[in-house]
Amino acid sequence: MPMPVIRIPTPLRSYVNGLSEIPVQGQTVAAAMENLLTQYPAMRPHLTNTNGQLRPFVNLFLGESNVRDLQGLETPLKEDDKLLLIPSIAGG
Numbered sequence: 001m002p003m004p005v006i007r008i009p010t011p012l013r014s015y016v017n018g019l020s021e022i023p024v025q026g027q028t029v030a031a032a033m034e035n036l037l038t039q040y041p042a043m044r045p046h047l048t049n050t051n052g053q054l055r056p057f058v059n060l061f062l063g064e065s066n067v068r069d070l071q072g073l074e075t076p077l078k079e080d081d082k083l084l085l086i087p088s089i090a091g092g
Contacts, residue, residue, distance in 0.1 A: 002079040004032050009085060015042040021082075029060060030073035032083060046087070057088040 003023040008016050016022055022039065026032035033054070037044045047058050054060075060067045061084040067075045077083070 004077045004079060004081045004083065006032060006036050006083045006085055009087065012046060016040045027077055029067050029075045029077060032077055059086045061086060
């Protein structure tokens with residue numbers, strides 16, 4: 001049965017055993033992210049703050065759209081959706 005997938009960027013793959021895509025369960029972005037963080041708890045401090053909220057520099061895209069521009073973490077997912085995780089990298 002197809003499941004939504006979260007694509008993991010290269011800098012974060014060391015926390016998910018080097019995988020580039022993680023199948024997740026969940027009918028919303030929030031449920032899918034929680035499923036990801038349950039499978040790979042080492043990712044949690046890199047994606048969420050101490051209150052469990054998604055960090056401001058973490059962006060999730062569903063297709064071409066940032067989920068913040070859709071329904072945020074309550075954006076519904078279909079079984080064949082791909083979420084792209086894009087953390088902003090600070091530099092200077």
